[in-house]
Amino acid sequence: MSAQVLLFGALNGIGIGMIYFILSVGLTMIFGLMQFVNFAHGAFYMVSAYAAFAIAQWTGSVLPAFLISPLLAAAFALVSERVLLQRTYSLPHEAQILITFALAILAQESVTMIFGTSGKNVPVPDLFSGVVVLGGFVYPSYRLFVVAVAAAVAVLMWIAIERTRFGAMVRAAAENAEMVGLLGFDSRKVFMAAFAFGGGLAGLAGALAAPLRGVEPLMGREALAIAFVVVILGGLGSFSGALLAALLIGITQSLMSMIWPGGAHLMIYGVMTLILAFRPTGLMGRS
Amino acid sequence: MRTRREILAAAAVGVAAPALLRQAWAQQDAIEVGSLVSLSGTFANIGEQVDIGSKVAFEYYKTAAGKPLRYVQLDDQGDPGRAVRLTQDAMRDRGIRFFMNCTNSAIALAVAKEAASGGGVYINQAGADEMTGSLCNKNTFRWPVAxxxxxxxxxxxxxxxxxxxxxxxxxxxxxxxxxxxxxxxxxxxxxxxxxxxxxxxxxxxxxxxxxxxxxxxxxxxxxxxxxxxxxxxxxxxxxxxxxxxxxxxxxxxxxxxxxxxxxxxxxxxxxxxxxxxNYWHGVDAPGNRLLTGVIKAKLKVTPSYLLTAGWACTQATVEALNKAGTTDVPAVIKAFEGLSYEGPTGLEKVRAEDHQVLKDxxxxxxxxxxxxxxxxxxxxxxxxxxxxxxxxxxxxxx
Incomplete structure (x- = not known):
């Protein structure tokens, strides 16, 4: 296998990694800020993907869905948080897992009732329907667009968390919610906003993924599995860790698909096991 | 005063009576056919369509061997172990001898073994070659190709x-x-x-x-x-x-x-x-014209492979029962072997040597x-x- 082929494999891996990052960043943010284990993250992703499908059917293009679907997912997350999940903040993680898992099943079955069990196609927008030729290889324009969006999200999130007043408040609330409350800020509202934002990010991932892989009721479960691997490998709650882990998994998966295709999926978990053996808190996690 | 033997006998009758009554009722009134479909779990998208296809076929054919047909849905949830238990229960409690459908080969192979040991007849849509190869049995038939x-x-x-x-x-x-x-x-x-x-x-x-x-x-x-x-x-x-x-x-x-x-x-x-x-709705064949006409009239959709697979297993079972003229299992198996009929893909024939339906x-x-x-x-x-x-x-x- 030539070096050029491996290089292209690595570049493709960066593309896969950026998609994984956008999928998992909302999950790690919610855990990092709120110490909340959200098994409904995949449901936000799935509901948004179906919303993208419906919008594409209605308008003839999926492009409007990239704005509308994340907002719908954020609204879904917000309502879930207000009505149900805020009551579980003081409960053990096991209760949070059970309740969010139930929420995910409810969402999955609702979508099945409305759209049926078979998968649906979401066409790639005409604007990005071609391919870009790089050397002797081709790469889908739409994947490049998704990578660009993911990169923009990474930069904007870093700015929002590290350089804004809201970000400072969120970080402070994550460190010591009681102290933030004593300073006159309502930490519950901060958490509510953070949860909706995390849901919105999952929704953005779902809308962007819909033209890549279509939509079907079980897609949320698959997404959740990958998102958890990224979050655990990167370090629970670490934004930069999620980025690093997503890229590492993407590149591993892509290169292993060329070198040892049968073990490509296995190696994702192999890498995770290896890193956790030496760094139990993940790449960027704090003990 | 009743003896211990009489009390035990009465208790045994009491326990067995519902199952015996159900069995007797089923045998007298209708031919019950158990349909193994996964209506939940990973394979629900397959099972749902196969289920609908079979139900439409039951509504169309209505009778076989001079008796009314009754569709008995068995939701295996995509789990071969559950499929086996459902088959065993259906045989023991309801006296069902005819089975059909599956959503994957693992389920079909497990049920096929059960049908053989329990003296039933089973036709399915498994893809695995073993179904009409090394794991074939006298009681099982397969509709799609290997x-x-x-x-x-x-x-x-x-x-x-x-x-x-x-x-x-x-x-x-x-x-x-x-x-x-x-x-x-x-x-x-x-x-x-x-x-x-x-x-x-x-x-x-x-x-x-x-x-x-x-x-x-x-x-x-x-x-x-x-x-x-x-x-x-x-x-x-x-x-x-x-x-x-x-x-x-x-x-x-x-x-x-x-x-x-x-x-x-x-x-x-x-x-x-x-x-x-295995199937395309545009093929011009008498069996396909019948199928597409019925499906379109009932469901207002064009038949897909999965709907057709549910229909096809029902049709083959009905054809075999009609040919046998009885629900006696050995007779029905014999009728299946060499059976030829106008199916969804044209003239379809069941090969006696391995129980494979020969079709396009x-x-x-x-x-x-x-x-x-x-x-x-x-x-x-x-x-x-x-x-x-x-x-x-x-x-x-x-």
């Missing part, structure tokens, strides 16, 4: 059309069914002068295939051949097309489920891609959206052929 047939009836006509398309790269599901497709493909390529230049295995849990597709592109094949099934076929094809593989590589999907997959993919992706399929398998070509005559007219039929291993080579010993 992987040998699927490969031979797609690759050979494809190679006739494109004799210069020598270099083949495969993306294969790493499970029994995928391996079986791959093995047969390599055999056929060896015979027709093709060259298998590489393969990428993917697991049952893979959903991201760009790495495999990149490896395929790097190998510069003439043909990309996809050897898997279900939603993974859709995902691999969608991603291969998005990577521009249609530009200078021909794509053949050896095993597709036809219309439902085309609807999931959309016409732009299907255009120019070759698909193998289709090579289809995705047509441009502009040429589609209606919303379901995704493909042209390139060829319709029968190709089956001779009975002495299947490994089946009945």
């Amino acid at each position: 992987t040998y047939s699927a490969v031979n009836t797609t690759v050979r006509p494809f190679m006739k059309q494109f004799p210069d398309a020598k270099k083949w790269y495969t993306i294969t599901g790493q499970y029994v069914f995928g391996d079986s497709l791959l093995k047969n493909l390599k055999d056929v390529l060896g015979e027709v002068g093709g060259q298998h230049i590489g393969n990428s295995y993917h697991s049952l849990s893979d959903r991201e295939y760009s790495g495999f597709i990149t490896a395929a592109i790097a190998a510069q094949p003439d043909v990309l051949c996809i050897c898997n099934f279900g939603s993974q076929t859709i995902d691999v094809l969608r991603q291969a097309v998005s990577f521009g593989m249609k530009r200078n590589t021909k794509i053949l999907v050896v095993w597709s489920t036809g219309l439902d997959q085309f609807q999931s993919l959309g016409p732009d992706i299907c255009e120019g891609v070759y698909f193998g399929a 398998y289709y090579l289809l070509l995705g047509k441009p959206k502009a040429r589609m005559r209606d919303k379901d007219d995704y493909v042209d039929v390139v060829s319709a052929e029968k190709a089956f291993l001779s009975p002495d080579k299947t490994g089946c010993k009945l």
